[in-house]
Amino acid sequence: MGIIVANLFITLDGVYQGPGGREEDPEGGFAFGGWQAPVSDDEAGAAIGEEIARIDALLLGRKTYDIFAAYWPHQSDEIGGTLNRVPKFVVSSTLTDPSWAGTTVLPDAAAAGRLREEYHQVHMFGSGVLIRSLLAADVIDRLHFWLYPVTLGQGKRLFDAGTVPASFRLAEPARSFPKGAVSLVYERAGDVETQEMGT
Numbered sequence: 001m002g003i004i005v006a007n008l009f010i011t012l013d014g015v016y017q018g019p020g021g022r023e024e025d026p027e028g029g030f031a032f033g034g035w036q037a038p039v040s041d042d043e044a045g046a047a048i049g050e051e052i053a054r055i056d057a058l059l060l061g062r063k064t065y066d067i068f069a070a071y072w073p074h075q076s077d078e079i080g081g082t083l084n085r086v087p088k089f090v091v092s093s094t095l096t097d098p099s100w101a102g103t104t105v106l107p108d109a110a111a112a113g114r115l116r117e118e119y120h121q122v123h124m125f126g127s128g129v130l131i132r133s134l135l136a137a138d139v140i141d142r143l144h145f146w147l148y149p150v151t152l153g154q155g156k157r158l159f160d161a162g163t164v165p166a167s168f169r170l171a172e173p174a175r176s177f178p179k180g181a182v183s184l185v186y187e188r189a190g191d192v193e194t195q196e197m198g199t
Helices: 042-053 062-074 078-085 109-117 128-136
Strands: 003-011 057-061 088-091 103-106 121-125 142-148 168-170 182-188
Touching: 003 109, 003 128, 042 078, 042 142, 057 062, 057 109, 057 128, 062 078, 062 088, 088 109, 109 128
Parallel strands: 003 121, 003 142, 057 088, 057 121, 088 103
Antiparallel strands: 142 182, 168 182
C-alpha cells in the first residue's frame, strides 16, 4: 500500500495562497503572491527538489492543476521533467478535457484515496480545498508542511472552520534551513485526546 503526501508551502499564520508568484492566485484580492522566494534559500530548494524526485504520481485539486498545467509543461529542468513524466490526477467535477499530457480526472476524494493501491508515493502540492476533503475522508497519510518565517494577515488558510479534529505525530525529524524555513512531516495519530495539564 502506498501513501498520499500533501506538501504545502505555508506561512506562520497558516496562509498557503500564491507562494510562487504575484499572478499565481490573486483570488480575493490577495496582495502577496510570490511570498515564498524571499524567505527561501538553496538548501530549502534542494530539499523540495528531493521531495519531488520521490513522486510516483501527482494529485492536485482543480485550481492548482490549472496553475501547474499552464506552467510545468513548458519547463525542462529536473523538477519539470519529473512532473511532466509522472501520471497526474486531478479531482474535479467540471474538467472533462485536461490539457496536461498524462492527466486523469477523478470524481471525488474516495477515488483519490484508491491511488495508494497503484502508486508508492502520491504527492500533492497546494490544493488546500482538496486536502481538506481528503483529511475528512481520512485518506491523507502525511502532511508535509514547508513552514516559512513570514505572516501575511490575509489569504487562503488550510485549517479553518470545519476542520476535522485529529491528532498527528512527527513522521520525520524536523529540518530547518538558513533563512528560517522549517520542514515538518506529520502523519495521522488518531482522534484528539484531552486531559488536564500536570496529570
